[in-house]
Amino acid sequence: MKIGIIGGGAIGLLTAGYLCSGNHQVTVYVKRGIQKQKINENGIKLLPVDKTYWVKALHISEIEQEDLLIVTVKQYHVQDVFQEIAVLPSVPFVFLQNGMGHIDTMKELSQHHSVFAGVLEHGAVRINEHTVEHTGKGLMRLASMQSYHREAVWLADKISLPGFPVTAEEEWFAMLADKLVINAVINPLTALFHVQNGEVIGNRELNRIARKLCQETCQVLNLNAERQWERVSSVCRQTAKNHSSMKKDVESGNRTEIDGISGFLVEQAAEAVIPYTSFVYRSIKALEALSKGDSYA
Amino acid sequence: MKIGIIGGGAIGLLTAGYLCSGNHQVTVYVKRGIQKQKINENGIKLLPVDKTYWVKALHISEIEQEDLLIVTVKQYHVQDVFQEIAVLPSVPFVFLQNGMGHIDTMKELSQHHSVFAGVLEHGAVRINEHTVEHTGKGLMRLASMQSYHREAVWLADKISLPGFPVTAEEEWFAMLADKLVINAVINPLTALFHVQNGEVIGNRELNRIARKLCQETCQVLNLNAERQWERVSSVCRQTAKNHSSMKKDVESGNRTEIDGISGFLVEQAAEAVIPYTSFVYRSIKALEALSKGDSYA
Structure with missing residues (x-):
């Protein structure tokens, strides 16, 4: 072709x-x-x-x-x-x-x-x-x-x-949704805490935050949270030593893909339904602005 | 004496x-x-x-x-x-x-x-x-x-x-509560994002997160959120170049005071009422564990 x-x-x-x-x-x-x-x-x-x-x-x-x-x-x-x-x-x-x-x-x-x-x-x-x-x-x-x-x-x-x-x-929606869950949990957490994928489930507190993010994403996309959490954990284990693209973007001062990931979920849902997702969305936007030296005070 | x-x-x-x-x-x-x-x-x-x-x-x-x-x-x-x-x-x-x-x-x-x-x-x-x-x-x-x-x-x-x-x-409770609002907003955010106090209000996204933390704290302590936000903003402006004690503790790998600050609020309230406070509480606990190399995977 x-x-x-x-x-x-x-x-x-x-x-x-x-x-x-x-x-x-x-x-x-x-x-x-x-x-x-x-x-x-x-x-x-x-x-x-x-x-x-x-x-x-x-x-x-x-x-x-x-x-x-x-x-x-x-x-x-x-x-x-x-x-x-x-x-x-x-x-x-x-x-x-x-x-x-x-x-x-x-x-x-x-x-x-x-x-x-x-x-x-x-x-x-x-x-x-x-x-x-x-x-x-x-x-x-x-x-x-x-x-x-x-x-x-x-x-x-x-x-x-x-x-x-x-x-x-x-099913295109189910396929993209499966990928979104992985990205909505692993990418912002690894970027915010500067950790490899494995810590998302390996650190006890990050694990609890990750579960919350997974639950919220599944609520918005109408997915089974237990099954998706198993997928997220499995990917974290298999890629334990990897650095996510969002972590690398934040560390290089590049623009991240947060808008299409957590930002998409924030657009779909009321903040009260997905407070952890809203928090990480704003956090990554904050890190982007900080690396550009943006400030409005 | x-x-x-x-x-x-x-x-x-x-x-x-x-x-x-x-x-x-x-x-x-x-x-x-x-x-x-x-x-x-x-x-x-x-x-x-x-x-x-x-x-x-x-x-x-x-x-x-x-x-x-x-x-x-x-x-x-x-x-x-x-x-x-x-x-x-x-x-x-x-x-x-x-x-x-x-x-x-x-x-x-x-x-x-x-x-x-x-x-x-x-x-x-x-x-x-x-x-x-x-x-x-x-x-x-x-x-x-x-x-x-x-x-x-x-x-x-x-x-x-x-x-x-x-x-x-x-009033001892009002006095401690006033101080707690300041600490519950400025300390975890400066520690998590590695910024000076001024960025808590100067960065647009951190400002939004800070307002949420302030609102949640006021809800738990039954304080006027508008008045307290003015106090928080004022302290951030007056100490714009300062590094909070929690930021220094996280950067030195020392134990932080998060348990008596955000942890106190988490104990007093249901998570649904203070999700942003719960998020920063877990985040600082995560950073403490990461600096000690704790992992339970």
Whole structure:
């Protein structure tokens, strides 16, 4: 297939590299000229295997006709990308973002395009403009926003690879909700307390706060809290030594994805129903402002 | 007067030094032999004025007959001290602790002794075993636990000094509650977010969290939330560059006073009524455990 990947972050580079290894014809669409140049000169380098994949890089404004477009930009950049892609002739889209803040955008786009919500469970760290390290293997899950499950199965089968498996899910909301629970509990706590994922269940008090966050999230999303807590605990154990993306963002002074995660839940529910989620939402916003030196006193 | 100061921390050394300057005969009661020795050899050195006051130091087990005993140990050590002082012949006591966790101890002691609750609004930092820096001037407020207001007025007048003024208050609970609001808002937030007092109102999101903590505290203590928020804001402005004691304790890996502050409120109220206070209470307990390396996974 002719596949365009929008976004040159860790997820974009990882996905581009693997799909290229599967003999797809891959183009990466980026925002900055320097990244376009570096990828075109050096290809995408995938660590730790140390393989190079020769993909084409173009500016986001130069989008060509593709058989599939995979949007990998951070959730808070989805709206910018939407301006570029909404005008394209009909093409299938896959969205790979954390959180649920981009649901409205996906729904709007699905009026004229096939749209698949995606969840990527891999770990990846961008080393430089054209190099990405694959730090944890997982699944890419896809689900049709239009309930075209057979299309999702066909697409998953088409792009699945031995080192980069893709599966189709029936329910896009349930799939995103499952991921949101994980992110709503682990990400803000690891960022606020500067701890690895394991401490979220390993520290007695963080464990109690985490349970509260899990309960609140399940209340908003109408999920079974006991089952979800087992999932959260399991992920914390399996990734005990990992540093969450939000922790890294806070420590680097970068913008976090809190708006699409806890912020989405705060928008959906009254504060009295989810006070712990409201607290961590404001806390991460406070840390973002502090790192920028914002103050309004 | 013959005055005994129990505790050789910043507050104990500061109070001992000033009272000595007022020609009282002061003895400091300490726990550790090394501090007893250092004070007896060097006196108490008061900075930044750089004056030395020659007081006697004794071990807590060597308590002599005094005209007044001022208890300055941290709130979580009040119970240990109680074992030593409960058996003394009748003597007036002043308690200078943060929080409200020691109310029951004061009440029990007041069955056989005159007991005064105290609030010290000075800033002080202990430099070494016998040196203390006076970093912010304020008042010592006293109120009788037995409603003997004339005794409180008499005592305040007796120990008040130009550089160390002491006043008498009519209502011990109102006095401690006013102080608790300040401590319940400023201390945990500055400790959790590693910020100076000014950011508690200067950062937009911390400001919102602080208002919530203030409202919750006022709800538990039956205080006027608007008036108390003005007090909290005013203290934050006046001490904008200060580092709270709880922030310093967390950063040094020391035990904090959270149990007598937010912990007291959590004991008094249902969690649903004070979720933000519960959150910061658990957060500071988590930070204490993390600094000790505690984990139960």
